[in-house]
Amino acid sequence: MSQVRxxxxxxxxxxxxxxxxxxxxMVAEKNEQVVxxxxxxxxxxxxxxxxxxLFxxxxxxxxxxxxxxxPKRYGRFEGRRDHTKKAYVNLKPGQEINFEAEAN
Incomplete structure (x- = not known):
């Protein structure tokens, strides 16, 4: 199946x-992943x-x-934090993302 970009x-x-x-x-150091x-x-x-x-x-x-x-409470009010989605990205060997250099 071809990927559509x-x-x-x-x-x-x-x-x-x-x-x-x-x-x-810990994940970044041990498994060479970026979250x-x-x-x-x-x-x-x-x-x-x-x-x-991007990188x-x-x-x-x-x-x-x-x-x-x-679920969280703020005094007498009950609420819920937003649902989120995280991605654990494995880079190919020799690849690295340096966030300090990317900011400049």
Whole structure:
């Protein structure tokens, strides 16, 4: 099945930002993966194309995780945090994303 490449403008909206947490750092060091917060309607091929377009790296594979929002209370008001979607991106050997260099 041939992949249909979305236009670059729609791919820019797929990645919402990197996930900076203790778990994401451990995964990055141990498995050479990068974790991104992605749009709720994004799929694996969208994430792969977006990472390759934005960071000029080659992606090996992508795993997607849907995270349900936690119920929270604000005083007497009950609410829920938003549901989120994370993508664990495996880069091909020798590839690296340096967020400090990308910011400049």
């Amino acid at each position: 979305k236009n670059d403008h729609s791919l820019m909206k797929v990645l919402l930002g990197p996930v900076i947490s203790e778990k994401a750092t 991104f917060q992605v749009a709720r309607d994004a799929n694996k091929s969208d994430v792969k194309q977006a990472v390759e377009l 000029k790296v080659q992606v090996d594979s992508v795993q997607i995780v849907n995270q349900k929002g936690k």
